[in-house]
Amino acid sequence: MTTINILWDFDGTLFDTYPIYANLFKRTLHTDVSEEDIFSKIKISFSEAFSYFDMTEEQIGEFKQLIRQYPASGFKPFDSVEKVLDSADKNVIMTHNNREDLVRILRHYDMEHYFTEMVTGDDGFPRKPDPASYIYLDDRHGIDLAVGDRTLDIIPAKKLGKKTCLFQNKEAGADFYVDRYDEFFDRVYV
Structure with missing residues (x-):
């Protein structure tokens, strides 16, 4: 794989x-x-x-x-997402959420270790779909794929020529679509 x-x-x-x-x-x-x-x-x-x-x-x-x-x-990770995180060489997060809440939730589920870097709304980047935060993360980590639940999440990756995956969203424009993470390996890792 x-x-x-x-x-x-x-x-x-x-x-x-x-x-x-x-x-x-x-x-x-x-x-x-x-x-x-x-x-x-x-x-x-x-x-x-x-x-x-x-x-x-x-x-x-x-x-x-x-x-x-x-x-x-109370905030639950989606089923099987940890299997996907574990299979990746590197995972990074880009979210408009604040760092305090993000880290609090990840630590509760012992999932912080999956992420090499996290860019949050606290870091001063323009909001998606501006690609600045994606450019920053790509320059540092060589991003191959962006996964999000909204078209807004994949537009910056498309601007950079990266593959994209929409989760529980069938809007046009993504390279891959999954409704459950147990489908990820059949749909994305092909």
Whole structure:
């Protein structure tokens, strides 16, 4: 089996975080909007959801505090993702999430050791789909494949001529598509 260097998104790609975020978002809004409606907006981006639901700075701060207080054990890694991480030569993360929450969750599951480097929203890079963070990680680690759950996650990799994989998303543009990580070896490692 060929080993590869993989750039990963975090939320919705490595960990199933969006259902928890939707629930906490709903608690912050104090309205009867459905978690499904919230989910559809936060899946685009938090900025999109904050704007769409016309959230105040106070509500945004309350939401972020709820995330920080939520037990790391509540955020679950997707099944079989560790097998893929273990098979790669190198794994790196590029996420808009903050480093504190990212590391807190990875450490809880003893998964931090899988990652050679992590670039977060705290590191000052422009937001995806700007390729600056991907260029940085590629220069340092020679990325072969980018895996994400949104088209936004693969656009920078495509700009660099890298292979891409969308997880639980069938939008056009990726080289590979997987709904479960136990499919990864049949679909990507071919």
